[in-house]
Each structure stands twice: as C-alpha cells, then as structure tokens.
Amino acid sequence: MHNIQENLAPSSHFSISLPWHVFRILLIFLGAHMANASSCDSGSCPWDAGVTETPPDPILPILPPVGRLRLGDGLQPSPYTALAAPREADDWCNMPHVTLEAYITPPEEYVLRYVEVIQRHHKRTPYGSNLFYDEDVEWDCAGLGPLYGLKSQTTKGREAPSVQWQSYVDPQNPFGSGQKGTIVTSNCQFPQLTTEGLEDSITHGSDLRSVYGPLLGISDTFQPQEVVFRVTNNPITSQVASGILKGFYPTDTGETHQVLIQPSAIDSLEPRYSCPRADALRNSFTTGTNGTTWKKHLQKAHDDGTFGALDAISGIRPDDGEWHVSFDHYFDNLKARQCHSKPLPCSLTIKSSCVTEQLADKVYEIGNWEYSYLFRDAPGALEYAALKFGAWMLELEARVKDTVTGNNKTKYYQNIAHDGSISSLLGFLQVSAMTWPGMGSEIIFELYSKAGSTDSWFLRVLWKGRPIET
Ligand SMILES: *[C@@H]1O[C@H](CO)[C@@H](O)[C@H](O)[C@H]1NC(C)=O
Numbered sequence: 001m002h003n004i005q006e007n008l009a010p011s012s013h014f015s016i017s018l019p020w021h022v023f024r025i026l027l028i029f030l031g032a033h034m035a036n037a038s039s040c041d042s043g044s045c046p047w048d049a050g051v052t053e054t055p056p057d058p059i060l061p062i063l064p065p066v067g068r069l070r071l072g073d074g075l076q077p078s079p080y081t082a083l084a085a086p087r088e089a090d091d092w093c094n095m096p097h098v099t100l101e102a103y104i105t106p107p108e109e110y111v112l113r114y115v116e117v118i119q120r121h122h123k124r125t126p127y128g129s130n131l132f133y134d135e136d137v138e139w140d141c142a143g144l145g146p147l148y149g150l151k152s153q154t155t156k157g158r159e160a161p162s163v164q165w166q167s168y169v170d171p172q173n174p175f176g177s178g179q180k181g182t183i184v185t186s187n188c189q190f191p192q193l194t195t196e197g198l199e200d201s202i203t204h205g206s207d208l209r210s211v212y213g214p215l216l217g218i219s220d221t222f223q224p225q226e227v228v229f230r231v232t233n234n235p236i237t238s239q240v241a242s243g244i245l246k247g248f249y250p251t252d253t254g255e256t257h258q259v260l261i262q263p264s265a266i267d268s269l270e271p272r273y274s275c276p277r278a279d280a281l282r283n284s285f286t287t288g289t290n291g292t293t294w295k296k297h298l299q300k301a302h303d304d305g306t307f308g309a310l311d312a313i314s315g316i317r318p319d320d321g322e323w324h325v326s327f328d329h330y331f332d333n334l335k336a337r338q339c340h341s342k343p344l345p346c347s348l349t350i351k352s353s354c355v356t357e358q359l360a361d362k363v364y365e366i367g368n369w370e371y372s373y374l375f376r377d378a379p380g381a382l383e384y385a386a387l388k389f390g391a392w393m394l395e396l397e398a399r400v401k402d403t404v405t406g407n408n409k410t411k412y413y414q415n416i417a418h419d420g421s422i423s424s425l426l427g428f429l430q431v432s433a434m435t436w437p438g439m440g441s442e443i444i445f446e447l448y449s450k451a452g453s454t455d456s457w458f459l460r461v462l463w464k465g466r467p468i469e470t
C-alpha cells in the first residue's frame with residue numbers, strides 16, 4: 001500500500017487522507033497496547049490473533065506527538081476556558097455527513113472498492129437518567145414506537161408480524177410513583193428516536209445511497225452479499241437502521257432486513273466489552289492522580305455558580321453525584337430539548353426562573369471541553385481511546401484486508417453506534433479538533449485501488465463528509 005498523499009500532491013483535498021501504512025502501524029501499536037490490557041489473560045488474549053507483529057520503532061513520529069497531543073509533556077492546562085475546543089459551528093442535532101453536492105471525488109484513476117461507514121444514532125428523547133424529576137415539557141411518542149418480534153424461515157413463522165412497543169405506566173402499579181414524573185406521564189421510551197430523528201435517518205440513508213450507490217454499483221434492493229448493516233445492543237441504533245434502510249432503499253416497501261449485532265458483553269461497536277485497564281486509565285485522569293485539570297473544571301463550575309443555577313431550576317439535588325461528575329446529563333437534557341425546538345427548562349416552583357441561552361451555551365462549551373479532554377488531551381487519552389475502540393479497529397482491519405485479498409465481496413458496511421464509539425474512534429485517529437460528536441456524526445473509511453495496478457491500495461477517511469484533519 002502507498003501513501004496517497006505522495007501520489008496526489010496537487011490535490012489538497014486528498015492530502016489529508018490517512019496513508020495505509022500509518023493506519024496499519026497504528027493498529028499494530030494499539031493492538032500491542034491492548035495485548036497488555038489487564039482484561040486479557042496471557043495465552044488467551046483475543047487480540048493476539050490479529051496482532052502478531054512487534055510494534056515498529058519509532059512510533060511517536062507517526063503518531064504526531066506535537067500540537068494538541070499532550071502525552072507526558074508535563075503540561076497541566078488550566079480549566080476549561082483555556083482549553084475550550086473551538087465552538088462547534090456544525091449543527092450538533094444533525095451533524096454534517098456525505099452528500100452528493102459536497103462530496104469530493106478523487107481523480108478518476110482511483111477506483112472505490114469498499115466503504116465502511118460508522119455513525120452515531122440520530123436525535124432522540126433524553127435517556128431516563130438525564131431527565132429531571134419533573135420536566136416542564138412533554139415528550140409525545142403516540143404511534144411512534146420501536147418494533148420487536150420474531151420471524152423464522154418455516155411456513156408458520158415466516159409471516160409472523162412485528163409488534164410495536166407503546167410505553168405506559170399503570171396507575172395501579174405501586175412502583176410507578178417511584179418513577180420520574182415525565183416517565184409516568186409520557187408514552188415514550190427514554191430513550192427512543194423521535195419523529196425528527198427517524199426523518200434525519202431516512203435523509204442520511206438517502207444521501208449515503210446517492211454518493212455510494214453509483215460509485216460501488218450497489219443494487220436497488222437489499223442484497224446481503226454486498227451490503228452489511230450493523231447495530232449495537234441499544235435499541236435506538238436499530239431504530240436508526242430502519243430509517244437508514246428506508247433512505248438507502250427508497251423503493252423498499254418495508255420488508256424486514258437482517259442486521260448484524262454482537263453479544264452484549266463483548267460488543268465492540270457500542271463498545272461494551274470489559275476493559276479494566278481503560279477504566280483505570282480514565283479514573284487516573286479524571287478522579288485520580290492525573291486528574292488535576294478535570295477536578296479543577298468541575299470545581300470551577302461549582303465556584304462560578306454554573307451547577308448552582310442549573311440545580312436550582314431543574315430540582316436536581318446538589319449532592320446527586322450523577323449530575324455533578326461531568327456535564328453529560330445536563331448537556332443531553334438541554335440539547336434534546338433544543339434539537340426538538342422545545343424551550344429551555346424553567347423552574348416548576350419559580351416559573352420565571354429559566355435556563356438562559358447563555359447558560360445552555362456554557363453547558364455545551366464545557367461538554368465539548370470534556371470530550372476533548374477525555375479523548376484527546378488528557379494524559380493517557382490516546383491509549384484510553386485505543387483500548388475502548390481497538391477491538392472494532394481490528395475488525396475493520398480484517399474487513400479491509402479481506403477486500404484487498406479478494407476474500408470477501410462485501411462492498412459497503414455501515415455501523416450504527418454512539419457518541420462513545422465515535423469519540424473513541426476520533427481519539428484513536430487523533431482528529432485535530434475534538435468536540436462532543438453530535439447526532440448522526442459520521443466517519444467513513446473509503447478503500448481505493450488504483451486503476452491498472454493490482455497492489456496499490458489507498459485509504460481515505462472522511463469526518464463530517466470531508467477528509468479528516470488529524
Ligand atoms: C499520569 O500521566 C503520566 C504521563 O503524563 C503517566 O506517565 C503516568 O503513568 C500517569 N499516572 C497514572 C496513575 O496513570
């Protein structure tokens with residue numbers, strides 16, 4: 001494999017693709033890290049099969065140690081204002097993805113051979129854990145519910161219909177009163193995709209089809225030998241898959257299609273596998289000895305009244321740990337509202353006391369800083385990202401190899417995942433500007449061969465529909 005950059009000097013658009021050999025070395029380097037992970041017993045480490053080579057030396061010049069990568073240089077940046085990631089100008093509620101209009105087509109001697117898409121799910125209700133005890137807005141999911149059921153290939157089982165979930169809390173159920181008010185009164189799953197999220201998914205699928213359908217010659221009907229869709233154990237990714245499939249196969253009239261899913265305990269896409277070493281590392285740079293910066297940013301949010309203002313309006317108790325160990329919950333709650341044109345919350349007791357746009361923006365700024373810190377800037381962030389998402393990278397590597405060797409004819413593979421998947425992968429790839437990946441965020445790996453040559457393969461990585469900057 002060759003570095004596409006050297007071959008295409010005049011094309012600046014193409015010059016930031018990830019050269020294959022760098023990608024390969026990254027995998028070996030990170031795979032070797034994972035082989036040391038405490039979750040793997042020696043001799044039975046699942047990574048060993050894919051990682052047999054010794055990490056080449058030197059590694060660091062290839063993983064650029066400069067710029068935003070602050071590994072072991074003793075820098076202790078001040079709390080979030082100094083490190084704040086640039087304000088995300090993109091639409092966080094529906095992030096940019098490839099479209100026919102904006103797609104940058106490489107010179108024609110490069111032939112697209114395989115595409116692997118990974119995206120975050122689209123917009124949804126908040127998680128139950130991110131709801132206040134009582135909310136001043138309603139989430140209505142009448143007629144909009146996830147499908148479940150079972151089908152088989154036998155005569156009787158073939159026509160068994162799917163069923164649709166409709167959430168409710170029975171007033172006779174004595175445990176209902178222990179639920180948050182919104183959960184009791186709403187007919188939604190928390191979380192589930194909203195109508196808007198389903199529509200964004202359909203548009204997303206349609207845009208992907210418009211770009212890759214013609215380039216890869218993908219059939220108009222679902223053909224499992226040429227396309228693969230994969231979801232996680234969280235049902236919202238299957239809800240997105242429904243929309244993606246509708247957009248990708250517009251003439252489809254609602255047939256059931258099989259998608260891939262791994263066992264929950266080892267799901268590499270969500271990711272769900274146990275990795276004590278990753279957990280320990282994250283603890284070290286948040287609550288542990290390397291967590292000075294992290295602790296300072298939380299202390300600052302206490303000292304400057306940010307948490308206080310939010311708690312007073314939401315009714316969240318200041319001693320509720322979940323809401324004060326990061327800005328995850330407040331971020332998700334406020335964004336979910338704003339992504340669905342709902343007002344920012346007001347206090348239920350003092351109706352005139354509301355979260356202002358300015359306060360919400362501050363929550364988003366801190367949230368973006370947190371993602372930049374956790375996956376990019378913290379001491380150990382790179383290794384953390386690699387441990388979190390290395391298993392999926394090994395799988396990707398095998399799929400790319402199978403295409404190169406001609407062992408597998410799959411042309412298109414789409415993974416529907418989560419912010420934790422996308423952020424780990426962005427950290428792994430060392431994206432230049434790390435923020436909290438919004439709804440529908442998309443990373444695409446495109447594998448090219450060069451016409452007239454059998455051993456020239458190139459990999460281009462797209463982030464937000466454009467070649468990634470790392
Ligand atoms: C803290 O970070 C330094 C590098 O900056 C690293 O060498 C050290 O092992 C880390 N400590 C822990 C407990 O992870």
Ligand SMILES: *[C@@H]1O[C@H](CO)[C@@H](O)[C@H](O)[C@H]1NC(C)=O
Pocket residue numbers: 228399407408409410413
């Ligand atoms: C080709 O790859 C896809 C996706 O990984 C997999 O589901 C399929 O079983 C493979 N096919 C063959 C013939 O190996």
